[in-house]
Amino acid sequence: MTIPTTPLAATRLxxxxxxxxxxKDTLLGYARARLASEGVVFxxxxxxREDGGPENHIALTDAEFESRSKRGLFALQWRSHALxxxxxxxxxxxxxxxxxxxxNGSRAYVAEALARYPRMTLVHVEAxxxxxxxxxxxxxxxxxxxxxxxxxxxxxxxxxxxxxxxxIDNSGRLDEAGAAFVRAVQRVALD
Numbered sequence: 001m002t003i004p005t006t007p008l009a010a011t012r013l014x015x016x017x018x019x020x021x022x023x024k025d026t027l028l029g030y031a032r033a034r035l036a037s038e039g040v041v042f043x044x045x046x047x048x049r050e051d052g053g054p055e056n057h058i059a060l061t062d063a064e065f066e067s068r069s070k071r072g073l074f075a076l077q078w079r080s081h082a083l084x085x086x087x088x089x090x091x092x093x094x095x096x097x098x099x100x101x102x103x104n105g106s107r108a109y110v111a112e113a114l115a116r117y118p119r120m121t122l123v124h125v126e127a128x129x130x131x132x133x134x135x136x137x138x139x140x141x142x143x144x145x146x147x148x149x150x151x152x153x154x155x156x157x158x159x160x161x162x163x164x165x166x167x168i169d170n171s172g173r174l175d176e177a178g179a180a181f182v183r184a185v186q187r188v189a190l191d
Contacts, residue, residue, distance in 0.1 A: 012099065013101050013119075013121070014123060015117075017110060019126070019132055020132070021133070021150070021151075022170055030174060030178035030181065031182050032056075038189060040101075042101075044088075048060055048084045049083050060084075065086065073086075075087050087105075100185065108157065114163060120164075121188050124167045127171045131170075136150060
């Protein structure tokens with residue numbers, strides 16, 4: 001069962017995306033600590049990967065993920081890097097209740113997400129190639145070959161002219177990119 005959202009509620013959805021190593025999880029954590037009292041809710045992802053690092057996610061086995069998918073428990077879901085990712089249908093209720101919802105999405109899935117939530121705001125987090133490489137290597141989650149594959153992958157994404165897109169460069173200091181991200185979320189929350 002899907003809880004319907006009004007068009008106005010869907011404008012309060014913020015879809016964060018960017019390449020691996022751009023620092024999306026770090027920015028999300030930075031903003032979460034500063035916006036907790038402002039009616040902003042940060043959705044966790046369901047991922048078929050063990051817990052680890054600063055990422056706000058719930059680890060599921062492939063069987064658990066498939067079971068939830070069959071029962072319609074994901075508002076959004078996709079595959080990337082041999083993993084399955086999902087955002088729970090609870091975001092529809094949060095939106096219906098007037099919350100601003102921030103989620104960590106995928107560039108490769110943005111068209112499908114826009115089909116369901118055409119009025120959401122997109123935030124693309126970017127970083128210089130050498131910064132991406134250093135961050136991916138420091139995570140120690142992947143082999144050097146897997147890191148190289150992530151860096152070589154250029155996930156294309158098309159943004160319709162009608163979509164709202166904010167770009168944030170997270171190559172430098174966290175407080176600068178974090179403040180820019182907080183301002184972007186606050187603009188949506190105050191609309």
